[in-house]
Amino acid sequence: MRIALPLLAVVAALFMVSLLTGPADIGIGESLAALLSGGDGPLALVMREIRLPRALLAVMIGASLGLSGAAMQGYLRNPLAEPGLIGVSGSAALGAVLAIQTGLAASFALGLPLAALAGALGGVLLVMALAGPRGTSLTLILGGIAVSSLAGALTALVLNLSPNPFAASEIVFWMMGSLADRSMTHVWLALPFMVLGLALLAGLGRGLDALTLGEDAAQAMGIDMVRLRLMLVIGTACVVGAGTAVAGAIGFVGLVVPHMLRPLVGAHPGRLLWASALGGAAMVLLADIAVRVVLPERDLKLGVLTALVGAPLFLHLILRLRRERI
Amino acid sequence: MAAAEQIALPPPPDAAPARVVSMNLCTDLLAMLLAGEGQLWSVSRIALDPMVSPLADEARDHVINHSRAEEIYLMRPDLVLASTLSPRSTVLMLERLGIEVAQFAPASTLEDVRDRVIDMGRVLGREAAARAVLARFDARLAALGTDQGPRPRAVIYHANGYVSGRGSLSGDILERAGFANAAHAAGYGSGQVMPLEVLALSDPDIVVTARTYPGGSRSEEVLSHPVVRAFRAGRESAVISDQSWVCGTPFVLDAVEQLAEARRRIMAGAGE
Structure with missing residues (x-):
């Protein structure tokens, strides 16, 4: 709990910076006044309909990715598990793209997040089946590569077949993720699924702590393994599906954040869950502020920044695992 | 900018081309407006799309091409109409095969539009049709009466x-x-x-x-x-x-x- 307050403070500070970052040149006092008091002016429109949803989505999606990464790593007892790397985000993107191109998303408001959720569910089930409950890092990563390549290829195929001339250029959005020009509609679309998913994942703490002693010991302590796995799968599908539906697939957050926070919470997967949720929110907020500061007019994708941080760490983890095996 | 938009048009042909193939939406439209009976053999696939083509119905009366050098060559055209933005490799290939290609630059003003109509009339040998289209164009433009008053x-x-x-x-x-x-x-x-x-x-x-x-x-x-x-x-x-x-x-x-x-x-x- 010692790190909870500092993490909360960091998230709150970054949330404020995110609200105050944008191409429109507005003073701090002015923007906050417009945000709180509202009104019909264009200033209130900018704060309430452009910047607020962007900051809220960064927090929601970051928390989702951090929490689901920590939960998967705890359950699989494997530090390489992460929704982006093992293809869950990619499968969710495929579901979302199918919903948009078939018209499901337009005819039924919840069609988009539900289709992404179904895609994420398919992806997570497929990877867990491929890796097995006690899968080694190798089978997990190989299964993940297979699922994410297939999902990525199918997403590109659907977008290339679309009658819409803009669709094909959006492959990069679905694979790299962006929060540009999102609105409160997207917040409301994702929120119910995220709340459900976060609640399911947050309830895993005791089970994951017991699981560090091995499956048999955990069962002896009264942990229902079937229920644990079900909560993990559905929780992950909910949060990753909803997040990807509105912002595309953002990789490496679920890998980097638990890795950085693990030494701070001790070897307690349960405590790591909430810490990773806060850490994920901070990381996505930071990345989303950076894309607006570094290249304000080019819509740099979030996944570019998270991968620049995450991929070297991934290599480092692989090297370390290899040393430990030898 | 102006130099880059120089258009590469062949000298006016002695006889009007009898079999014309257009491989770009914008030349498709100009050619359909101006070409004589049976003169325009083929237009590009995009001319069929009503979202971008105001002459989608007329396009159905022509053979459809997909802007590929091979199929266009096999149509044995006297003249190919392309944009200066058409793939360079396709245009060069057609020219190597001995086919005359007229390239039209995209218009960026209404004045350019008038020029493109005149140019198209010239390469098709349909100057009179072009003049008639321009007369209607100028009359519609003059009838707008938007030069005066406030500008929202x-x-x-x-x-x-x-x-x-x-x-x-x-x-x-x-x-x-x-x-x-x-x-x-x-x-x-x-x-x-x-x-x-x-x-x-x-x-x-x-x-x-x-x-x-x-x-x-x-x-x-x-x-x-x-x-x-x-x-x-x-x-x-x-x-x-x-x-x-x-x-x-x-x-x-x-x-x-x-x-x-x-x-x-x-x-x-x-x-x-």
């Missing part, structure tokens, strides 16, 4: 937040319809993205958007963002179909007239 501030907002500035065809259409380009005033030119925030703060009198394509895309979602919707509610807005301004043909007058009508409604509203 307008932004043309495309998918992904791109705007039309000065020096673009849609920018010129906007000014001919009697508007001031608020994107240009805010410092945004053609091919630049005007962030939603800047759009909101520049507070234009009207936001002009393109009609969205079927199939849905994230790029076009910005056109239904609450900020853009807020600008549509309670004030004038206009949705222009891409078919009336994607190419520099006389069909741009449909867009000019539609916008001029929106301007009249704005001025009537302001006068009350």
Whole structure:
């Protein structure tokens, strides 16, 4: 709990910076006044309909990715598990793209997040089946590569077949993720699924702590393994599906954040869950502020920044695992 | 800029070409307007798409090509019509095979549109038809009466937040319809993205958007963002179909007239 307050403070500070970052040149006092008091002016429109949803989505999606990464790593007892790397985000993107191109998303408001959720569910089930409950890092990563390549290829195929001339250029959005020009509609679309998913994942703490002693010991302590796995799968599908539906697939957050926070919470997967949720929110907020500061007019994708941080760490983890095996 | 847009047209043929193949939407449209009976053999596939082609029905009367050198060569044309933006490799291949290719630069003003009509009339040997089309064009333009009166501030907002500035065809259409380009005033030119925030703060009198394509895309979602919707509610807005301004043909007058009508409604509203 010692790190909870500092993490909360960091998230709150970054949330404020995110609200105050944008191409429109507005003073701090002015923007906050417009945000709180509202009104019909264009200033209130900018704060309430452009910047607020962007900051809220960064927090929601970051928390989702951090929490689901920590939960998967705890359950699989494997530090390489992460929704982006093992293809869950990619499968969710495929579901979302199918919903948009078939018209499901337009005819039924919840069609988009539900289709992404179904895609994420398919992806997570497929990877867990491929890796097995006690899968080694190798089978997990190989299964993940297979699922994410297939999902990525199918997403590109659907977008290339679309009658819409803009669709094909959006492959990069679905694979790299962006929060540009999102609105409160997207917040409301994702929120119910995220709340459900976060609640399911947050309830895993005791089970994951017991699981560090091995499956048999955990069962002896009264942990229902079937229920644990079900909560993990559905929780992950909910949060990753909803997040990807509105912002595309953002990789490496679920890998980097638990890795950085693990030494701070001790070897307690349960405590790591909430810490990773806060850490994920901070990381996505930071990345989303950076894309607006570094290249304000080019819509740099979030996944570019998270991968620049995450991929070297991934290599480092692989090297370390290899040393430990030898 | 002007040097780059120099168009490469062959000298006027002694006899009008009898079998013409067009491989670009914009030359498809000009050729369909001007060509004589049986002169235009083939148009490109895109000419069939009613979203961008105002002559989609007429296009069905022609053989359809897919802008590939091989199939066009096999059609044995006397003349191929292409854009200066058509793939260079395709054009060079056709020329190596001994086929005459006339390339037309994209129009970026209404004056360019007149020039393209004259050029097309010349390469097809249909100067009289071109003059007739231009006479109607000039008459419609003169009837607009948009040179006087106040100029409401307008932004043309495309998918992904791109705007039309000065020096673009849609920018010129906007000014001919009697508007001031608020994107240009805010410092945004053609091919630049005007962030939603800047759009909101520049507070234009009207936001002009393109009609969205079927199939849905994230790029076009910005056109239904609450900020853009807020600008549509309670004030004038206009949705222009891409078919009336994607190419520099006389069909741009449909867009000019539609916008001029929106301007009249704005001025009537302001006068009350």
